[in-house]
Amino acid sequence: MLNKEDLIWDxxxxxxxxxRPNARFYIENILDEFIELHGDRAFRDDKAIVGGIGKINDYNVTVIGINKGKNTKxxxxxxxxxxxxEGYKKALRLMKQAExxxxxxxxxxxxxxxxxxxxAEERGQGHAIAQNLMEMSNLKTPIMSIIIGEGGSGGALALAVADKVYMMENSIYSILSPEGFASILWKDVTKAKKAACAMKITSKxxxxFSIIDDIIKEPENGAHENPEDAAKNIKEYILKDLAELxxxxxxxxxxxxxxxxRNMGK
Incomplete structure (x- = not known):
């Protein structure tokens, strides 16, 4: 039987x-139509951000995702x-367009x-993230954000200042990686399991702690076992939110x- 550390590390x-299904997979399988838009109009197009305009049922939406690849290339x-x-600036450009x-x-x-x-530091990484946080807090249109895999540090928060924040059942959301936490606190990266347990990073x-609004169920053993069902579960939450917001x-x-x-975690 697995102990608590092993269960969390799982x-x-x-x-x-x-x-695990990435942002592009969910966009392609949840939206009925999607037109991808590129670039921050200043430096270049960051392929870590996929975004554009689309349609889900009768709703016109702007969709932005932090995307991982499915293979090495x-x-x-x-x-x-x-x-x-430039990726965060692209995201902000799309959000202001949505507004x-x-x-x-x-x-x-x-x-x-x-x-x-x-x-990235030379081009103002910290400023780009901070600007997204500020602009999203005042964006005059509904926002929903879903943690679909890893939600790491300010890089995740820069797209998570939203009216509704959800996590997939087996996703994580934290101030930094368990390995980073372990190396800072104990100077020992091999204690990552212990760090993950202490950090309270699971959806549950x-x-x-009221950091997120709800947990989106995944297929048994994870979303990668049945990506289509995972996409269907997310779509149900999105449609419910859109109807309300x-x-x-x-x-x-x-x-x-x-x-x-302001009241988060209270």
Whole structure:
């Protein structure tokens, strides 16, 4: 029988599974129509962010996802889901466009964290993330965000300041990776299992702390076992949210979003 550390590490492993459905899969299998848009209009197109406009049933939406690849080439192209500043700027451009045309925003989050290379720092990684946090808190259109795999640090939070925040059952959401936590606290990366247990990073933990709104069920043994069913479960939550949020007065929406994050964890 697995102990608590092993059970939690099992969820970490499933969240990182190489066959786990990525953001592009969910976009293609949840939306009826999708037109991808590219670039931040300043530096380049960051392939770690996939985004554009689409349609789900009768709703026109903007969709933004942090995307990991399904093989080595795709992972290199998408930088293993580690977003550069231009990726967050692309996401913000799409969100501001959604606000202008009154389209709800749907975000899929799956990243070990924002890219921390020299180039990213030179181009203002911290500022890009901070600007997204500020702009999303005041975006005058409904936002929902779903953690579909890893939700690492500010790199994940930059797309998770939303009216509704959900986690897939076997996803994780944390300030940094368990390996990073272990190396900082105990100077020993081999204690990652212990760190994961202490950090309270599972969907169950975060629901109990009121950090997220709800947990989206996955097929048995993880979303990678039946990606289509996982997509169907997410679509049900999205449609429920859209039906509710589009009818909320804009000022009330912003006030509720502000209160949600001010009171988070209380």
């Amino acid at each position: 969820k970490v492993s499933i969240a990182r599974h190489k066959d 795709e992972n290199i192209d998408s930088n293993f889901g580690m977003v550069h500043p 202008k045309f009154k389209r709800p925003v749907i975000c899929f989050v799956d990243t070990p964290g924002a890219f921390c290379g020299i180039g 933990d975060l629901k109990e 589009i009818n909320v007065d804009c000022n009330e929406l912003l006030n509720d979003r502000y209160d949600k994050f």
